[in-house]
Amino acid sequence: MRLSELAALVGGRLEGAAAPDAELTGVASLHDALPGDVSFLANPKYARQLASTRATAVLVRADAGLPPPAAGGALVLVDSPDLAFAKVVPLFTRPPIVRAPGVHPTAVVDPTATLGKDVSIGPLCVVGPGAVVGDRCVLEAHVVVADEAILGEDCHLYPMVSVRERCRLGRRVTIHNGTVIGADGFGYNTKVGPDGIVVEKIPQLGNVEIGDDVEIGANAAIDRARFGSTVIGPHTKIDNLVQIGHNVRTGPYCGIVSQVGIAGSTHLGTGVMIWGQAGLAGHLEIGDRVEILAHAGVAGDLREPGQYLGSPAVPKREAIRQFHIPRSVENLKADVAALKARLEALEEKLA
């Protein structure tokens, strides 16, 4: 592929030193790129990398007003460098692996389970009694769909995924390796009886219901409800190692980044975004379009849209102000010492 062909493919305009017939041979980040590579710049924060990249072509936002790569490559001006790059990458990478329909002879499918049309059930999967697997679902190796669980059409479950009894997935749900849908929520009653402490388990009799077009990363855990359902709204995306407690409900279009924990019965509105390692207490209401930043600890309702930060989490502006407290305290110490000196001078004068 030549540079001019690339520009035509992504509907972009060329700018810079590289010849339109320069040959393109791969894709890479600005930092890693060698001559012949196509790269991209989506986040203006990294614009200074244009000074050093050796990429032959760099996809950039047309309205960003960026200078061409100093080392001689060309800019390709487009509306969305992310999407344009996604279009280009497959040309230089091997095609994704596709599973043929069929049931592997080592899979254990209960005779009372229902398999849809053109499903692909991989080696050593288990599909339990009364379970339903929708049309065109792909279960890679070592997936367990337990009793009476229901998968909508076109789901894709990677190895070691567990869908526990009676949970339900919508259509086009993708779940990566090792994730557990529907383990028991954490619920006990502790009391002191005549023979000492008694810890009684509260049965977890509900399930998990996952909407259409949800994707969940690896080794996450979404607990079944105590009763009723834990609900993941459609188009919500959940990253690796996330914990979702029992009876949580997320709205549609939420994003929940790696290692976030959401305690039981907390509700998220529409389009809530939660960044890595943040934690939310239970029984909270988080409003539409709230964004909770990384590492935050949320202990109360957040009803107003906007960004929240810190532990306990506060509006971002306030959190940033708190970051300046160490300096304020140093300044106050100096101010107080100066006042004290002046006061002493006055006291002496008057004495």
Added chain:
Amino acid sequence: MRLSELAALVGGRLEGAAAPDAELTGVASLHDALPGDVSFLANPKYARQLASTRATAVLVRADAGLPPPAAGGALVLVDSPDLAFAKVVPLFTRPPIVRAPGVHPTAVVDPTATLGKDVSIGPLCVVGPGAVVGDRCVLEAHVVVADEAILGEDCHLYPMVSVRERCRLGRRVTIHNGTVIGADGFGYNTKVGPDGIVVEKIPQLGNVEIGDDVEIGANAAIDRARFGSTVIGPHTKIDNLVQIGHNVRTGPYCGIVSQVGIAGSTHLGTGVMIWGQAGLAGHLEIGDRVEILAHAGVAGDLREPGQYLGSPAVPKREAIRQFHIPRSVENLKADVAALKARLEALEEKLA
């Protein structure tokens, strides 16, 4: 079931507008309930939901002095709404799934393993050489019990659980999907040799010993001891995605909530409670009845019972005071500015 029958079942007294012969058809939270549903209120914090719930019956503490639901339902006054509700929920939900005894033909049980009476070994389980599975244990699909591991009576292991070599579980231990018992602890010696850095692995030759009546959530990890045993005390409950380092010992009746991490050789007393995402450094002593609140970071021993919060964790009262520091600093700035003005006035007067 009628409202009056419900009251009789839970030994409760009715109060409010709903007729004693009103029909009950399901269970739900106060927030989600529709007419016909039974709900409950255990935490007085949510009492205001009585003003809006549409539930026909709400189980509440007899001594809470709450007003009946504004929308016309009845209160059912009981000692413990939690326990009463646990009694009611099964009436409106499908019975839990029970595994019949037997060994699935696809399970791989080593001929030197010992299986107790009436065990249920699911599809594609692996029970290794010299392992022992106690009477009436249930291994769901895809469980691996490795060489010489020992399970007491009545354990229940969900799919993808790994019990590593030589680990021991007591009686009535429940472990949810994907949890790993007995992976190696994190231990290395790093030194600079003549040919550069050498990182040497410290062998992890101990095991994990889990007491009776322990429950562990999904995708947790409890590391084997460097030597001796990592010990989980009886009746301790551990949530999803928890990390327990090598040679940790927990007392009985501890509760460890999701995403908590406890580093190596830390000891917990009796009835220690640790809330979500808290982290404990290694080699600490945590006394009986200490409660570590969510998101706390514990870097030193905590010997006195009570609640601890923050990172580094301090007694809760102190932590709450720290939350007010931003306001204190603002006040101090104002105070200092006022003093300065008054001082300047004096200085002028004297000049």
Added chain:
Amino acid sequence: MRLSELAALVGGRLEGAAAPDAELTGVASLHDALPGDVSFLANPKYARQLASTRATAVLVRADAGLPPPAAGGALVLVDSPDLAFAKVVPLFTRPPIVRAPGVHPTAVVDPTATLGKDVSIGPLCVVGPGAVVGDRCVLEAHVVVADEAILGEDCHLYPMVSVRERCRLGRRVTIHNGTVIGADGFGYNTKVGPDGIVVEKIPQLGNVEIGDDVEIGANAAIDRARFGSTVIGPHTKIDNLVQIGHNVRTGPYCGIVSQVGIAGSTHLGTGVMIWGQAGLAGHLEIGDRVEILAHAGVAGDLREPGQYLGSPAVPKREAIRQFHIPRSVENLKADVAALKARLEALEEKLA
């Protein structure tokens, strides 16, 4: 084994009350030891345990100048108590379990996969089309090596490990149970279209490349690159439940402790150490020999070697100073009140 034989084995010198022919029967920590046990003291912080331990022999650093155990045991003076103890422990513990070469009849190995010499493929493993398993690799039960993945020589994968399609492991890589290598990174484009919000998945077309001599704990997740490779440098050690985002690169000799999260495209230099539960934002540069302490939140580049602490993380000295802010604020309040009183006295005097 006798005490004198122990001293000879580790090349150590005896000091203290125990007789050279005292019999040794086990190993234990200083805290847990009974008479007959060998113990060790590597960290001088625990030297006070020498006053109470009942161990018969305690391995200590020759240059530490420690007093013999008060209860009558002997010190064994050596260069490295850790390494000496590692030599002693196997004498009192059962030998590690070794897997014989061979392919278990229940393993599913694709005919197009390549197996090296003397591999051990356990029960119910899956080795996909085009995958390569190097000489002497051990795959315990229930390991999935997906399509076109490549394992170098002498790797050891524990049950439930997933190596996703096209990922590559070097030589002598050990991975513990449930860890996922190569799930998709978390990447989406969200835009508002004529019919509402559209969330478009950014294909994750790269892989993961893991260097020689890497060890990874249980239930961790290392995401495949968006394009190119996520790279784990040789001799790097990763603990349980760690999250490594797409396109992260670690240098050699890094240590990443449990529950750490590293967001996409962050680069670690050589010998970077990150302690438990710390979180690193994406697109950061972390320099050689940086040490990030437990629970820290890193939001910017850290280029200077040294220790960093807090959230947002700052040099340790500065973080420690911040821990004293509550006291500083209290002191300031008192100082300001005192100044105010003195000022009022002056004002009265002058009035």
